[in-house]
Amino acid sequence: xxxxxKEINQPxxxxxxxxxxxxxxxxxTVKAVDDVSLTxxxxxxxxxxxxxxxxxxxxxxxxxxxxxxxxxxxxLAGQDITNLPPYQRPINMMFQSYALFPHLSVWENIAFGLKxxxxxxxxxxxxxxxxxxxxxxxxxxxxxxxQLSGGQQQRVALVRSLAKRPQLLLLDEPLGALxxxxxETTQLELVNIIEEVGVTCVxxxxxxxxxxxxxxxxxxxxxxxxxxxxxxxxxxxxxxSRKVADFIGNVNIFDGVIEEDEADxxxxxxxxxxxxxxxxxxxxxxxxxxxxxxxxxxxLSDKKPKGEYNWCQGEVIEIVYFGAHTTYHLKxxxxxxxxxxELNNTRDLSCGLTWxxxxxxxxNDLAMVVLAQ
Amino acid sequence: xxxxxGFFSRLFDGKHAVxxxxxxxxIMLAAIPILIILKISLSEMQGTSVSNMIDWSNGWPKLTxxxxxxxxxxxxSLYLKTYLSSIQYALLTTLICLVIGYPFAYFMARSPKHxxxxxxxxxxxxxxxxxxxxxxxxxxxxENNGIINNALMSLGVIDTPIAMMNTSFSLMVGMVYxxxxxxxxxxxxxxxxxxxxxxxxxADLGTSPFKAFWLITVPLSKAGIIAGSMLVFxxxxxxxxxxxxxxxxxxxxxxxxxxxxxxxxxxxxxxxxVAVVMILLILVPMAIYNxxxxxxxxx
Numbered sequence: 001x002x003x004x005x006k007e008i009n010q011p012x013x014x015x016x017x018x019x020x021x022x023x024x025x026x027x028x029t030v031k032a033v034d035d036v037s038l039t040x041x042x043x044x045x046x047x048x049x050x051x052x053x054x055x056x057x058x059x060x061x062x063x064x065x066x067x068x069x070x071x072x073x074x075x076l077a078g079q080d081i082t083n084l085p086p087y088q089r090p091i092n093m094m095f096q097s098y099a100l101f102p103h104l105s106v107w108e109n110i111a112f113g114l115k116x117x118x119x120x121x122x123x124x125x126x127x128x129x130x131x132x133x134x135x136x137x138x139x140x141x142x143x144x145x146x147q148l149s150g151g152q153q154q155r156v157a158l159v160r161s162l163a164k165r166p167q168l169l170l171l172d173e174p175l176g177a178l179x180x181x182x183x184e185t186t187q188l189e190l191v192n193i194i195e196e197v198g199v200t201c202v203x204x205x206x207x208x209x210x211x212x213x214x215x216x217x218x219x220x221x222x223x224x225x226x227x228x229x230x231x232x233x234x235x236x237x238x239x240x241s242r243k244v245a246d247f248i249g250n251v252n253i254f255d256g257v258i259e260e261d262e263a264d265x266x267x268x269x270x271x272x273x274x275x276x277x278x279x280x281x282x283x284x285x286x287x288x289x290x291x292x293x294x295x296x297x298x299x300l301s302d303k304k305p306k307g308e309y310n311w312c313q314g315e316v317i318e319i320v321y322f323g324a325h326t327t328y329h330l331k332x333x334x335x336x337x338x339x340x341x342e343l344n345n346t347r348d349l350s351c352g353l354t355w356x357x358x359x360x361x362x363x364n365d366l367a368m369v370v371l372a373q
Numbered sequence: 374x375x376x377x378x379g380f381f382s383r384l385f386d387g388k389h390a391v392x393x394x395x396x397x398x399x400i401m402l403a404a405i406p407i408l409i410i411l412k413i414s415l416s417e418m419q420g421t422s423v424s425n426m427i428d429w430s431n432g433w434p435k436l437t438x439x440x441x442x443x444x445x446x447x448x449x450s451l452y453l454k455t456y457l458s459s460i461q462y463a464l465l466t467t468l469i470c471l472v473i474g475y476p477f478a479y480f481m482a483r484s485p486k487h488x489x490x491x492x493x494x495x496x497x498x499x500x501x502x503x504x505x506x507x508x509x510x511x512x513x514x515x516e517n518n519g520i521i522n523n524a525l526m527s528l529g530v531i532d533t534p535i536a537m538m539n540t541s542f543s544l545m546v547g548m549v550y551x552x553x554x555x556x557x558x559x560x561x562x563x564x565x566x567x568x569x570x571x572x573x574x575x576a577d578l579g580t581s582p583f584k585a586f587w588l589i590t591v592p593l594s595k596a597g598i599i600a601g602s603m604l605v606f607x608x609x610x611x612x613x614x615x616x617x618x619x620x621x622x623x624x625x626x627x628x629x630x631x632x633x634x635x636x637x638x639x640x641x642x643x644x645x646x647v648a649v650v651m652i653l654l655i656l657v658p659m660a661i662y663n664x665x666x667x668x669x670x671x672x
Contacts, residue, residue: 065576099568099570112578
């Protein structure tokens, strides 16, 4: 879903939300958001991903209208909404931990926004009914929020924010309050509902899996600015910096120097091994670089690989079993520890390595990303 | 035998001993005195003292009930009028305290965190002075040649003093002044816990701040409103000192009647009956309210 094949004759996407050079400074000194610009296209699910304190929530709250930017503009469908109060914006938000009104029933919670718009009673009933069906909560219409499970509350919060048919839906850590198992099923439910309604969405999360599965584009944020904006696979497979590579998933980074710089390949000499990268990079011979290699792209064996590139040798010092896969920690002769992830595709541990064994790690020449220092 | 032993060991284990202390105090200081009052209210005027409360016949206690005091209460319209007027004053005090106290508590709860202890302190400050002293202070303020009238007259706003003392006005001033903190404190405790996100959610769904106050803040602070109202209503209905010192003879309050029956008329059965009816007047509506609340919760 996140990686829909690109069509050749795609019409130019229509920009719905445009954030222009927005800065937010608290108490005159603390820069929460630092000169951020972004556009969100109609129909997109856009994720702001980052650790706590990176400014993602502040940015979202400025879109909702709870905070005013210190500098910069926010446009929605061509209209400047920078100074519009939240109750006048055609934007609705699903709050972290939902903020369902505890004194109102599920039905009244969903109808709350519609009543404020002065919608006729018959239409409200019709719309609420539709929303309850969408969330599969028909039976629970008269319950109070505290009588629902976490997953049900989450769906009520979602349809409450969808009931007014907002132009833009904001999701603040939508799955943060759910346990892991429930999260996986709810993630897909959430995306299905959003796609059924066809609403444009900005999502804030610290969970990279959540961002990957739900969003069509991700902005990785740190210290108030964007490190990288791109589709989930781009951000994962082609991080533009060590920070991004490190934040999204696990990664081994080898420090080295470009030895050979050709149009179709480069080699990078590191203390541990020599990397042969099967594509050109923008760099020059002698340049200090980092080579990022994801653990799942490393293969382990007890036999010495052929050739002189793309392998290294070390001692297994830790084996972490996850069920579907196992992560081996390999201490290389230089002292560096790398992680390699092996798929457990048979029921006996496939590569038969154990603590203290010496093993060879090898990878192919398109597995790694060369990052400037 | 085993069960009996179990019963006694359970009765004297630590857990029950701890719980039994408040029960003991409750029985000694509330239940028994109320039962004594109830008994006195059902006896005749002669010979009522604590020592001969129980009538003996042939070595057995005999229960004789005499309802004449109650008959008198319900036949003399003065008592009924006094009860009604007490309820009216108490309700009005509660309402005024709520109207003044709610915004007070609201802004206290919304004020910067470091200011809140100081504001709380200011609410409590009057308690450091004797209650009687503070009521007397109002007397000197409200009297015909008191501070307010003197000031207004010297400023030329009025020619003759406004009669404020010994009216329902002075009574209400005294009661609202004295009981306002009891309204503010529970409201503050409740409002300071109100999750600001509910208001944000309401704003997000298109509610102006004014509407959000009525639709979200007020309903969510219901528990605080009820607690504050109870804390004001219950003591004011039987208030004696304020009507005596500020209300004068024209304001009818049941506390004064009670005092007269006990200490002027020395009619203990009558006084006890007046007290019992007052307790019922307070307890019955509360019990009905609690029951309806419990039913609403269970739904």
